[in-house]
Amino acid sequence: MGSTKKTKVALIVPAYNESQAIGHVISGLQQSFNKTLYDFQIVVVDDGSKDDTAQKARSCGAYVIQHILNTGSGGATATGLSYAHQHGFDIAVTSDADGQHAPGDVLKGVELAIQNSTDLLIGSRLIDKTGMSRVKVLGNKGLSTITNILFGVQVTDSQSGLRVFSRRALAELRWKTSGYEFCSEMLWRASQLGLSISEFPIQAIYTDYSTSRPHHQNNWNGFNIVKSLLKRRIMELFNE
């Protein structure tokens, strides 16, 4: 009997009111990872959805963690990563629930993180901007520049939801914000912990569905994120 241990991979999908897209996202991930030797589990963190996201995800074969209260994308991601850490996963990868990320890119991220022993690997939509509107490119570039200036990191896409975490990152990485601004704060905390951070190019898939949802991140929400990041940076002087 071979003694080679299979790499345990947690595919974390934070979701809020995504009943229309969640099934497609889960089946895409299943198809991609079924071809590999990874011991994987798809974990959907339902962030207090008002629709049947949790039921749909469960019926598609995902492990579902349901938040009692809606906490925001940062809170849902933290729960997913905490679950992965508690259950001894070697690698965890987060992917958006609206189908924005190609399952192939998720798999590529896992392989690259293992190959290069990266603690935090970010799928950057801005290395190859195909599929992104000019407005989105501008908004994301702006937020990334602000993140780089405020927190002293060097990334091209600070808001990407496709992120791969090593075992060390799962054990040590924590953040305080619970909204979309957690994406930038996470990079800051990772840099404070001395975790290795790198990026790889991914394709952004925007559909009519993903851009039409009311909670979809737009450039106006970007102002809220900047405000929150500035506040966090200033408060840090008085806090931890």
Place this chain on the structure above:
Amino acid sequence: MSRYLILLILNAPFIVAALLNALIDYKMHKITQKKFWLQTAVWLFISAGLLLAQPIYKFLFSNNLTQTEPLSLFDVIQITGIVFLLFVTNRARTKTEFLERRLQDLHQELSIKLSETQNS
């Protein structure tokens, strides 16, 4: 009794309590070392301001840098009120932050634990 002495006597309990709270919170791991030092520095700065209020006023007045009246009893009460509010606000903020963190952790743990029964 000098009004400056009254000012000191009235404010000293808040400052001592604030410094003690900071120390206890730090020892109980409720705040970090950085926050402990920052809070201590702020309260020591306030104490220095109150202790040196009279010499500072005299210096400013004699150098024609201020034209205000010397400390009145009303000023003493007003300053004490401000220091008290600072004390209460700081305490409330520390407690709120601690509770917020605890609530987030609780919500997270509860969701994970509940999922074990829901998914079985």
